[in-house]
Amino acid sequence: MPDEKRGMAFIDFDNINITARNQHNIKYLNFNKLREILLKDLRCVGCIVYLPNKMSSMISHIQKSGLEVKVVSPGKSVDGKLIFDLITNAHNDSFDVAVIASGDKDYISVVQEVKKMKKDVIIGSFSSALAHGMTSVSDGIINLDEYLHDITQKTYEYKCTNCGSDFELPFKLFANQNPLCRKCFRAQKQ
Numbered sequence: 001m002p003d004e005k006r007g008m009a010f011i012d013f014d015n016i017n018i019t020a021r022n023q024h025n026i027k028y029l030n031f032n033k034l035r036e037i038l039l040k041d042l043r044c045v046g047c048i049v050y051l052p053n054k055m056s057s058m059i060s061h062i063q064k065s066g067l068e069v070k071v072v073s074p075g076k077s078v079d080g081k082l083i084f085d086l087i088t089n090a091h092n093d094s095f096d097v098a099v100i101a102s103g104d105k106d107y108i109s110v111v112q113e114v115k116k117m118k119k120d121v122i123i124g125s126f127s128s129a130l131a132h133g134m135t136s137v138s139d140g141i142i143n144l145d146e147y148l149h150d151i152t153q154k155t156y157e158y159k160c161t162n163c164g165s166d167f168e169l170p171f172k173l174f175a176n177q178n179p180l181c182r183k184c185f186r187a188q189k190q
């Protein structure tokens with residue numbers, strides 16, 4: 001469709017992930033599905049996940065889903081990086097519709113700014129994480145509560161070859177890969 005609008009999604013990993021975990025008991029998100037849900041009816045011109053440095057063990061999982069990952073260095077704010085990219089891409093006319101996956105109130109003023117640039121902004125959020133005032137400033141809300149089943153990533157069970165503990169991964173390891181739990185994985189990386 002030539003008149004399809006260009007959509008770019010900006011995913012605040014912490015905001016979505018913490019709510020998914022704490023409120024809905026979702027251990028791992030299916031980022032591929034999340035992107036589909038956020039950008040439905042739009043032509044995807046970008047989908048970026050903003051990941052705090054402490055969660056960098058998630059990079060490969062997210063990249064395997066085909067999404068772009070930006071790791072925010074320690075001490076820097078995820079909001080700041082996301083907002084910078086959002087404004088820059090709006091200014092460069094890279095999209096018609098921005099979809100922000102986060103209900104955080106810190107984004108309210110940037111939504112208003114992007115709307116001044118004649119862009120639409122849609123918010124994707126769990127209802128419990130949606131800040132008061134977000135509905136009135138945005139062009140639409142995608143309620144992620146309605147997609148809990150779709151965005152739950154299937155997991156695989158492994159035993160750590162280093163410490164012997166059982167753990168789950170959101171993807172299958174190759175036969176030549178040693179299963180390592182998060183703790184041992186981190187220890188090995190240092």
Ligand SMILES: [Zn+2]
Pocket residue numbers: 160161162163164165180181182183184185
């Ligand atoms: Zn281990």
